[in-house]
Amino acid sequence: MGIFSKALVSKPASTVTWPLFPRKVQFDWQQKSPFHWIPNDPFASHAINNFGFMLVRGEYFFCRIFNKALPHIHDEKLLTDVKTFIRQEAIHAQAHKEAIEQYLQNYGVDTAANYAKAAQLFDKILADKPLGFTLPKVLHKEWLLLRVCMVAAAEHFTAGIGHYVLCNSHWEARGADPVVSDLFTWHSAEEVEHRTVAHDLYMHLGGNYSRRILIMAAVVPILIYLMAEGTAKLAQVDPDMPKDQRNIRSPGFWKAWFNADKEHRLPGPLWLVTKSLSYFKPNYDPFYEASTELALNYINQSPGVLAAQRSVKATEVKA
Ligand SMILES: [Fe+2]
Ligand SMILES: [Fe+2]
Numbered sequence: 001m002g003i004f005s006k007a008l009v010s011k012p013a014s015t016v017t018w019p020l021f022p023r024k025v026q027f028d029w030q031q032k033s034p035f036h037w038i039p040n041d042p043f044a045s046h047a048i049n050n051f052g053f054m055l056v057r058g059e060y061f062f063c064r065i066f067n068k069a070l071p072h073i074h075d076e077k078l079l080t081d082v083k084t085f086i087r088q089e090a091i092h093a094q095a096h097k098e099a100i101e102q103y104l105q106n107y108g109v110d111t112a113a114n115y116a117k118a119a120q121l122f123d124k125i126l127a128d129k130p131l132g133f134t135l136p137k138v139l140h141k142e143w144l145l146l147r148v149c150m151v152a153a154a155e156h157f158t159a160g161i162g163h164y165v166l167c168n169s170h171w172e173a174r175g176a177d178p179v180v181s182d183l184f185t186w187h188s189a190e191e192v193e194h195r196t197v198a199h200d201l202y203m204h205l206g207g208n209y210s211r212r213i214l215i216m217a218a219v220v221p222i223l224i225y226l227m228a229e230g231t232a233k234l235a236q237v238d239p240d241m242p243k244d245q246r247n248i249r250s251p252g253f254w255k256a257w258f259n260a261d262k263e264h265r266l267p268g269p270l271w272l273v274t275k276s277l278s279y280f281k282p283n284y285d286p287f288y289e290a291s292t293e294l295a296l297n298y299i300n301q302s303p304g305v306l307a308a309q310r311s312v313k314a315t316e317v318k319a
Contacts, residue, residue: 013075016197016200020081026311029103031179032106035238039176043256043266044266051184053115053230055092060089061151085198088190095187096187099183103180109237148201152207157223157275158191160275161191166192172185192295195289
């Protein structure tokens with residue numbers, strides 16, 4: 001018996017009660033989406049585009065960690081959920097990678113520099129050999145559980161931000177570019193859809209409350225730092241950005257971020273801190289953090305999802 005055998009008995013291992021499956025998507029980057037894809041808000045445009053760099057490195061990391069956890073899952077339904085989660089996250093990461101290569105690169109963005117911070121965190125510090133250091137075998141399972149816990153904390157934010165986007169942002173109604181808007185809104189909706197899986201896995205593997213809150217206390221400042229640093233990097237290659245919004249040490253940068261949140265275009269730093277609070281409740285349940293119905297309403301009319309469905313049908317007809 002080890003840390004991976006203490007499954008909860010009072011609750012089912014999987015709390016997903018709706019059909020969960022991976023969906024293909026297809027976004028049309030030939031339309032030359034603008035760098036400032038939210039009209040009159042270059043700051044929010046860059047801040048949300050910066051998410052792409054964090055998501056590519058971060059979501060491939062989620063896939064690697066959850067693949068390693070598969071042999072430790074002793075519940076059929078949860079095993080299916082986790083496999084679907086991995087496939088959804090891989091599609092998300094790939095979609096953002098394509099957006100970076102086919103859209104953002106057109107604007108002189110140094111992609112290697114923008115990936116750097118997230119790559120350092122996810123590919124080096126949180127690797128099986130953190131910073132190249134070989135862990136003793138006795139710590140392998142604890143290191144895996146700790147990283148599953150980090151994914152669960154991150155998923156609290158992806159679902160929370162997803163719910164914020166579905167309820168508040170309405171970028172397209174504000175005249176935003178339809179392709180970039182659809183990419184981030186579709187992804188937000190699928191984050192809401194699979195919001196319970198990482199927490200279910202953490203609990204199934206014997207996750208406890210104290211580790212959960214310690215990890216969240218570390219994740220909040222790291223998330224805000226990565227968002228701020230990456231946004232400033234994108235702003236620095238944009239000649240139209242006001243100078244005081246290109247540096248995280250400048251008050252103008254934080255003022256622009258707070259203003260974007262005030263007008264519900266983008267979650268701000270204070271919102272992120274406040275959002276973390278529900279995770280500290282001993283009876284925290286991600287089910288209550290967002291609405292599956294709202295998520296499915298968007299997914300079912302997402303142009304990217306519908307284009308991929310048409311493409312699959314056309315291929316089937318040809319075959
Ligand atoms: Fe995702
Ligand atoms: Fe996710």
